Amino acid sequence: MTILVVGATGATGRLLVADLLKHGQKVKAVVRSSEKLSEFLKEDNLQIITSGILDLSDAEMTEHVKDCEAVASCLGHNLTFKGMFGHPRRLVTDTARRLCAAIVANNPEKPVKYVLMNTTGNRNHDLHEPISFAQKCVIAIIRLLIPPHSDNENAADYLRTKIGKNNKMIEWTAVRPDGLIDEQTVSNYTLHASPTRSAIFNPGKTSRINVARFMAQLLTDTNLWNTWKGQMPVIYNAEPTE
Known part of the structure; x- marks a missing residue:
């Protein structure tokens, strides 16, 4: 299958591209600089589109997704002052839209999959996920002071409320990792419909490579996709056993 990946040069996006190519998938990667994917340039199954994703015209974007069975977004804001508070403030949401x-x-014959990398700090309001009053207060402050958090919330809400679960052209999943860490290899991980711990006061850990593996499997495994489409699965690294 052919998969369009945005945010392909990010810490998780690079791992997703590597995983998809390793398993024989065709990848279109939208990047500002091809140098950031230099280790993949000799891959026959990789097509690099050099552009900021929001710099593409509507016609260009339509053409790029025309032959794609799936889209994966690993977009995030750079952890700099400009990245956090500059434009585009709605990078993830506007890209999804x-x-x-x-x-x-493109009026596809069958639904195109859209996988969004999100966060456990964002609640799935379809499930009325309960959180403590203290966490509500902290999240409200984060939402007010850190624009990228609102962007993540709005992107998932766009898929949840505007695209919905019965769209004939688009099916979606929003993957929610907890505290992201770097690991060299894929390890055991657990999947949950909702967080099993507080993202603020008792966060878990999720390795980026596990997120990439799960996203790749969602995109390519029909049974796994049917389990989680229209949902916001939470992924944690498995707790070590004594």
């Missing part, structure tokens, strides 16, 4: 519009414009 425009890519979904491009998919619809």
Whole structure:
């Protein structure tokens, strides 16, 4: 299958590209600089589109997704002052909105998968996930002071409320890792419909390579996709056993 990946040069996006190529998938990667994917440039199954994702015109975006069976977004804001508070403040949300519009414009014969990398700090309101009053207060402050958090919330809400679960052209999943860490290899991980611990006061750990593996499997494994489509699965590294 052919998969469009945005955020492909990020810490998790690079791992997702590597995983997909390793397993024989065709990848289109939208990147500002091809140098950041230099180790993959000789891969026959990789097509690099050199551009900021929101710099593409509607016509260009529609053309790029035309032959894709799936889209994966690992977009995030750079942890710099400009990245956190500069433009585009709605990078993840606006990308989701425009890519979904491009998919619809192509009128695909079967639904295109959209996998969004999100966060456990964002609640799935379809499930009315309970959190403590203290966590509500902290999240409200984060939402007010750190624009990327609101962007993550709005992107998932766009998929959840605007695309919905019965769209004939787009199916989606929003993957929610907890505290992200770097590991060299894929390890055991657990999946949950909702967080099993507080993202603020008792966060778990999730390795980026495990997130990439789960996202790749969602995109390519029909049974796994049917289990989690229209949902916001939480992924944690498995707790070590004594």
